[in-house]
Amino acid sequence: MSTRSVPARALPWVVVGIVLVALSLRGPIIAPTPVITELQADLGLSAATAGLLTGLPVLLFAVVTPLASKLIGRAGPEAAVLACLAGVLAGTVIRSAGPFPAVLAGTVVIGAAIAIGNIVVPVIIRRDVSWRRVPVVTAAYTASLNVGSMITALGTAPLAAVVGWRGALAAWGVLTLAALVFWLGVARRRAGAPAADSAPAEPSTATGALRQARGTARVRRTGWWLTFAFCGQAFSYYSVTAWLPTLLADTRGLSLAASGASASLFQVAAIAGALGVPLLAARAPEWAPVAVIGALWIALPVGLLVAPEGYVVWSVVGGIAQGGGFTAIFSIVARIVRSDAEAAGTSARIQGSGYLAATVGPPLMGALNSATGGWTVPLLIVLGATVMFLVGGLLAVAESRRDPA
Incomplete structure (x- = not known):
């Protein structure tokens, strides 16, 4: 648990900085999808090759995550944020040029x-936000990830009609540039401040050493259960995102436009899930948010299997679950870790494994659909992944409540 946070008057600026970063953490991946046809025609790409533009970044999440943790440990959180934003901006320009x-x-x-x-x-949230406000700030972060995806998905095609697909993709660099300017100011203000970490002091007694060792072991065990849960979360999210429009077109006879519009509810509803978790956490036991979100996640594949005519409801329910699941997992991370290094290491392990699972999900779903000629088996696989989220999340909450003594 963090013992250091910014003064209450500075918290809104912390949230603004986090929101600005979040707007650039998903939108650049989503941006090519509305103009993928024009992009394919202009560059002469096959559908499979064009799919790299959205699939490759997720694989890189898994590959680069361990290196990201080391960068944060050596250079500090502000430098890591600047590296992130500068990289996104540079990549946006290169991709469009x-x-x-x-x-x-x-x-x-x-x-x-x-x-x-x-x-x-998550490291900055743990460092700068008091533990009581962690769920709310994490919810704002998660909601902003989805807002970034939503505005780029809605705005790229109209922009492309005016300035072409290259100009449309490049235009979103304005959001990243604004965030970069903001964080340059933050880094400059912090440059003169003494570095400090809220890690527990070295114990001076054998009992203290034993308690710290047990506390570290508890964090590690909780982190592994959260890794299990996030693997289920990421696998389900990316699988459903990739194939829900096709599934609805195949099973409900919808046009591609109608199925895409219905599937977009899965993305939009995530904002309600992200903001709903802290409200529930403030009024219920610690296990309740994970249990509720897990039940909503499970309802998506079960609903599509048992009552597919209610696909609009299941899209919304699943969307609430995917937004709330991310918030619930990383609220627990920020609450249990005791230092920036522990936060970075735990978050890296959780996300590295989860995004690796995410890269497996869409191709596995597609392969199973082709092999079986239907969506029953793929949906059962998603059901298993949502159960993973529920079980892992509940066990993580139980582990995090144990007394390390």
Whole structure:
């Protein structure tokens, strides 16, 4: 638990900084999807090759995450944020400026930079926010991730109609530039302040040493259960995001436009889930948010299997679950860790494993659909992943409540 936080009057500025970063952590990945047809035609790409523009960044999340943790430990959170934003901005420009090799190179830079941001934001929340406000600030962060995705998904096509797909992709760099300017100011203000970490002091007795060792072991065990939960969360989110429009078109006979619009509810409803978790956490036992979100996650595949005609309801329910699940997991992380290094290491382990699972989800779902000729088996796999979230999350809460003594 953090013992250091910024004064209450400074908290709004912390939240503003986090929100500005979050707007650039998902939008650059989503931005190519509304103009993918124009991009394919202009660059002469197959559908599979074009899919790299959204799939490759997620793989880089898993690959770069351990390096991101080391960067934060050596350079500090502010420097890591600046590296993230500078990388996203540079990648956005590169991706918009040349032939396919440049587009691919820019995508790689964007994915690697976002991996740093994924890890450093929970570290900043733990460091600068009192533990009672952690769920609320984490919810604002999660909601902003989804807002960034939503505005780029809605705005890229209209922009492309005016300035072309290259100009449309480059235009979103304005959000990243604004965040970079803000964080340059933050880094300058903090440069003169003495570095301090809220890690527990070295114990002076054998009993103190034993308590600290047990506390470290508890954090590690809780982190592994959260890793299990986040693997289920990430697998489910990316699988559903990739295939829900096709599933609805196949099973409900919807046009691609109608199925895409219905599936977009899965993204929009995440904002309600992210903001709802802290409200529930303030009024219920610690296990309640995980239990409720887990039940909503499970309802998505079960509903599509048992009552597919209610697909609008299940899309909204699943969207609430995916937004709330991210908030619930990383609220627990910020509450249990005791230092910036522990926060970075725990977050890196959770996200590295989770995003690796996420890279497996969409191709596995597609392969199972092709092999079976339907969506029953893929939905059962998603059901198993949502159960993973529920079980892992509840066990993490139980472990985090144990007395290390």
